[in-house]
Amino acid sequence: MESKNAKEWKCPVEVILAMVSGKWKIMIFRELASGKPVRYNQISDNIPHVSAKVLTQQLREMEADGLLRREIFQEIPPRVEYSLTECGLGILKAMMELRKWGYGLKDVDMSKCEECGAYRLYYDE
Amino acid sequence: MESKNAKEWKCPVEVILAMVSGKWKIMIFRELASGKPVRYNQISDNIPHVSAKVLTQQLREMEADGLLRREIFQEIPPRVEYSLTECGLGILKAMMELRKWGYGLKDVDMSKCEECGAYRLYYDE
DNA sequence: CCGGATCCTAAGGGATACTG
DNA sequence: CAGTATCCCTTAGGATCCGG
Secondary structure (H helix, E strand, O other): OOOOHHHHOOOHHHHHHHHHOOOOHHHHHHHOOOOOOEEHHHHHHHOOOOOHHHHHHHHHHHHHOOOEEEEEEOOOOOEEEEEEOHHHHHHHHHHHHHHHHHHOOOOOOOOOOOOOOOOOOOOOO | OOOOHHHHOOOHHHHHHHHHOOOOHHHHHHHOOOOOOEEHHHHHHHOOOOOHHHHHHHHHHHHHOOOEEEEEEOOOOOEEEEEEOHHHHHHHHHHHHHHHHHHOOOOOOOOOOOOOOOOOOOOOO
16 A cells, blocks of 8 residues: 555645536636626526536535635525635636637637537636 | 537637646646656656556647657667647646645645655746 | 435546566 | 556546435
C-alpha cells in the first residue's frame, strides 16, 4: 500500500479545478453569472439534456464547495433560488482568463446552442 | 436517443478544462513551467506515485492537445525531451488566476510535498 | 416544484510484468 | 531510458421510478 500523500496534499489550482469539473457546472456558472438569484426551473430550462437528479447533485456539490448559496422559500408551490457567492463570482472571473486562450484554439465550436440560443459560457461581451 | 448537441457543442472554457483535467497534468505543467525541455525521467522522478503507463498516457494527451511538444533523440540510451508550447505556457499563465483564488480557500493544504519538496504548482513566487 | 432512491454503464486511472 | 501490454477497480454521470 502506498502513502496517501498524493491525495491528501492539496494544490490550490487542483482544488478549484475539482470544484468546477462537472459536466454541467460551467453552464450553471453561466446561468448564475449575473449574481442575482435564479430559480431551479429557470436553470433547468436553460440547460438542455440534464436530468433533475444530476442537476441537483451538481448544485449541491457547488453549494458544499462554497460556490453558490441555496435559498428555500416555504411556499406552495415550493420555490428554491440559487445564486453565486463572492467566491463563485471570483472564480468565474478567473476562468475568463482561460476563456481568452480558448478562443484562440482550433477545434472549438463557438456557435450558439441551437436549442437555447446561448453560448455555454459567456461574460460581458 | 437524444440529440448529441450537448457533446458536439464546444465551449472554450470546457475545452481547456478538459485539456488540463488529468490527475497528474498540473504537476506536469509545473515540471515544464520553465519553458525549457525536460527529459522523461526527470519528470517522472519529480512526480511521486505516478506509474509509467499513466504518465506516458497523460503526456501523449497533452501533446495531442498541443500543450507540449515531444522530441526524440535517436541515441543509445534513448532520450526524449518534453517542453511546453506557446499554447501550454499561455494556459499555465491563465491558470495562475485560478491559483490566486485558490490561496484564499479553506481546506487547501499549502505545505510542500514531503517527498519531492515542491508545491504541486508554483510560478514565479 | 424540487427533488431522493436505486440501479447501471463507460472511462479514467492503478498494479504488475515485459521490451526496443 | 523510455516506454507497452494486460488486467482490474473506482467513480462520475445517466435512466427510471417514487415522494413531500
